[in-house]
Amino acid sequence: MDTVYLNGKFVSRDNAWISPDDRGFLFGDSVYEVVRWYGGFFFDMKGHMARLRRSLSETRIIWNEIESFPEVAHELITRNSLDDGCSLVYLQVTRGSAPRTHAFPEPQVPPTVYASARRQSLDTLVWERGISIEPVTDPRWNRCDIKSTALLPNILAYQEAHDHGFAEVCFIRDGFVTEGAHSNIFFVRNETLYTHPATNRILSGITRNNIISLAADNGVALVEEAVSADMISYMHEAFLTNTSGEVVPVIKIGDLVIGDGAPGEITKKMQRLFREKVEAWGEELLARG
Amino acid sequence: MDTVYLNGKFVSRDNAWISPDDRGFLFGDSVYEVVRWYGGFFFDMKGHMARLRRSLSETRIIWNEIESFPEVAHELITRNSLDDGCSLVYLQVTRGSAPRTHAFPEPQVPPTVYASARRQSLDTLVWERGISIEPVTDPRWNRCDIKSTALLPNILAYQEAHDHGFAEVCFIRDGFVTEGAHSNIFFVRNETLYTHPATNRILSGITRNNIISLAADNGVALVEEAVSADMISYMHEAFLTNTSGEVVPVIKIGDLVIGDGAPGEITKKMQRLFREKVEAWGEELLARG
Numbered sequence: 001m002d003t004v005y006l007n008g009k010f011v012s013r014d015n016a017w018i019s020p021d022d023r024g025f026l027f028g029d030s031v032y033e034v035v036r037w038y039g040g041f042f043f044d045m046k047g048h049m050a051r052l053r054r055s056l057s058e059t060r061i062i063w064n065e066i067e068s069f070p071e072v073a074h075e076l077i078t079r080n081s082l083d084d085g086c087s088l089v090y091l092q093v094t095r096g097s098a099p100r101t102h103a104f105p106e107p108q109v110p111p112t113v114y115a116s117a118r119r120q121s122l123d124t125l126v127w128e129r130g131i132s133i134e135p136v137t138d139p140r141w142n143r144c145d146i147k148s149t150a151l152l153p154n155i156l157a158y159q160e161a162h163d164h165g166f167a168e169v170c171f172i173r174d175g176f177v178t179e180g181a182h183s184n185i186f187f188v189r190n191e192t193l194y195t196h197p198a199t200n201r202i203l204s205g206i207t208r209n210n211i212i213s214l215a216a217d218n219g220v221a222l223v224e225e226a227v228s229a230d231m232i233s234y235m236h237e238a239f240l241t242n243t244s245g246e247v248v249p250v251i252k253i254g255d256l257v258i259g260d261g262a263p264g265e266i267t268k269k270m271q272r273l274f275r276e277k278v279e280a281w282g283e284e285l286l287a288r289g
Numbered sequence: 290m291d292t293v294y295l296n297g298k299f300v301s302r303d304n305a306w307i308s309p310d311d312r313g314f315l316f317g318d319s320v321y322e323v324v325r326w327y328g329g330f331f332f333d334m335k336g337h338m339a340r341l342r343r344s345l346s347e348t349r350i351i352w353n354e355i356e357s358f359p360e361v362a363h364e365l366i367t368r369n370s371l372d373d374g375c376s377l378v379y380l381q382v383t384r385g386s387a388p389r390t391h392a393f394p395e396p397q398v399p400p401t402v403y404a405s406a407r408r409q410s411l412d413t414l415v416w417e418r419g420i421s422i423e424p425v426t427d428p429r430w431n432r433c434d435i436k437s438t439a440l441l442p443n444i445l446a447y448q449e450a451h452d453h454g455f456a457e458v459c460f461i462r463d464g465f466v467t468e469g470a471h472s473n474i475f476f477v478r479n480e481t482l483y484t485h486p487a488t489n490r491i492l493s494g495i496t497r498n499n500i501i502s503l504a505a506d507n508g509v510a511l512v513e514e515a516v517s518a519d520m521i522s523y524m525h526e527a528f529l530t531n532t533s534g535e536v537v538p539v540i541k542i543g544d545l546v547i548g549d550g551a552p553g554e555i556t557k558k559m560q561r562l563f564r565e566k567v568e569a570w571g572e573e574l575l576a577r578g
Contacts, residue, residue, distance in 0.1 A: 004309065006309070013309075013310075016308075016309050017306030017307065017308065017309075018306065018307045018308070018309050018311070018314055019305075019306065019307070020293065020295070020302075020305050020306075020307050020381075020403045020405070021302075022307070022314065023444075024314050025307055025311065025313050025314045025381075025438075026381070026438060026440075027317075027438060027440040027441060027443075027444050028316075028317030028438055028439040028440055028441045029440070029441055029444050030441075059441070059445065060445075060448070090389060092309075092314075092315070099407070100379060102440075102443060102444055102447040102448070102470060102471060103447065103448055103451050104444075104448050114309045116309070118388070137431070139430050139431045139432060140430050141428050141429050141430045141442045142426070142428045142442075143428060143442070143445075146441075148441045149314075149315060149316060149317055149441075150317040150439035150440065150441035150442070151315075151316040151317055151318070151391075151439065152316060152317045152318055152319075152348070152435075152437045152438075152439035153430045153432070153439070154316075154391065155312075155316050155318050155391055155393075156348065156349075156432075158391040158392065159349070159391070159392055159393050162392050181391060182391060
């Protein structure tokens with residue numbers, strides 16, 4: 001049984017229990033974060049910490065020990081013997097446990113903090129082959145910029161696409177592509193990258209933000225502009241980004257083949273640049289000790 | 290410590306625990322229902338059961354023992370010595386516990402079923418005085434007709450209104466009043482009732498449905514038509530309905546005083562009709578034994 005972290009303690013997973021009065025359970029009143037361990041270091045922990053801080057602040061969930069997270073994450077890696085290879089660390093912070101009522105608990109109660117780690121390799125096969133995604137109406141609320149666990153809309157949309165044989169959804173809101181159920185979406189047309197701006201309609205991913213920086217640093221044109229659903233057929237390439245998959249080529253959206261149905265050149269370039277950044281990140285951290 | 294129900298067993302609340310791998314906790318991947326016990330009987334259990342069945346079917350959560358719920362609810366009342374007086378029974382059914390991934394667990398896992406009961410009297414003071422509610426943009430997803438626990442949007446909106454001194458929110462979507470964070474909203478103009486139709490934009494409440502029947506049965510004109518936010522100032526009366534409060538007069542929406550700032554005549558009539566229906570319901574059930 002693996003070791004997880006719950007409210008200040010490292011315990012065996014079968015000794016970790018949540019109260020049914022927990023607001024994470026009753027209301028989806030909680031936020032989360034997922035960081036990737038690359039056999040020796042976490043990539044862009046600073047970016048994840050900044051987003052976590054923002055999710056907490058926007059939901060008014062108070063976790064005073066937030067600065068402990070990098071250490072907790074590292075400890076989970078060590079205690080579960082995951083030091084080598086690739087893993088994901090999941091963190092969830094809820095507004096705590098209190099008798100059920102919509103209003104925030106008064107007086108305030110301590111948040112519930114849960115974290116766990118599991119091995120998850122990078123799927124290099126999908127990097128080479130690409131995936132198909134299904135366009136669906138974006139059913140979500142108007143604060144998709146908060147990384148909350150109230151994810152039922154994402155779950156139902158994702159499962160339906162999965163049932164239809166697709167690997168992810170392509171959410172369309174008011175005629176424009178927003179993002180996936182757990183990824184950001186980029187398009188390429190005439191060697192320019194397009195992705196939805198970081199508004200309330202998307203969760204601006206850490207990988208997304210790194211791709212934007214990499215484009216700027218490497219002379220790749222990029223516009224943070226939503227692509228209209230009608231324009232998808234004019235796009236030459238498409239890819240998804242997220243922490244678990246890095247940069248994943250999209251070769252089909254619904255019935256529509258993107259480009260020539262294989263990962264495109266700019267996509268492969270961004271994949272390579274991101275891989276190099278991760279490796280350089282690790283070398284630098286390891287050099288620093 | 291009170292007794293709760295968890296996965297087929299009645300246990301003390303401090304012995305009831307949920308796995309952090311529960312999809313209710315990780316994703317808000319669950320539905321719920323709240324029924325009211327009126328010292329001797331549940332009101333419209335059939336209506337609540339029909340809605341629960343629909344919530345489960347729309348989310349594709351499978352609970353084979355759904356027919357046991359009325360008995361479980363009654364048992365909670367008895368075991369917690371709540372037979373006399375008014376209480377609420379809360380039920381939550383999640384897609385069960387499985388390693389975290391968006392897709393439904395494969396193979397399927399048993400749902401997590403949790404229920405609890407607590408004394409909650411009817412607040413007759415608010416029936417007489419009425420409440421003030423705050424108009425806010427409806428932030429929710431496009432399937433408000435599913436009674437899911439992914440309630441963070443409701444929580445955040447409700448808390449903000451609460452901070453501003455309001456007792457509930459008045460959600461406005463695309464210029465029209467939809468409902469409250471945990472209630473339906475009715476308006477009265479020229480002795481006609483108006484309420485949002487039962488579309489994907491509202492959770493059609495059991496009390497709401499009973500009010501609609503009562504209006505029909507008692508010659509009160511009623512139109513299931515959304516009221517535009519611009520029209521609120523032309524309304525003569527307003528009230529909320531839900532299982533915990535029955536019919537609650539609204540005397541102010543934001544800065545706007547409704548009617549003469551006191552519960553209106555039609556509101557009081559619907560309150561009375563609903564009270565009479567509850568009482569007749571109880572008498573009939575008790576007469577039947």
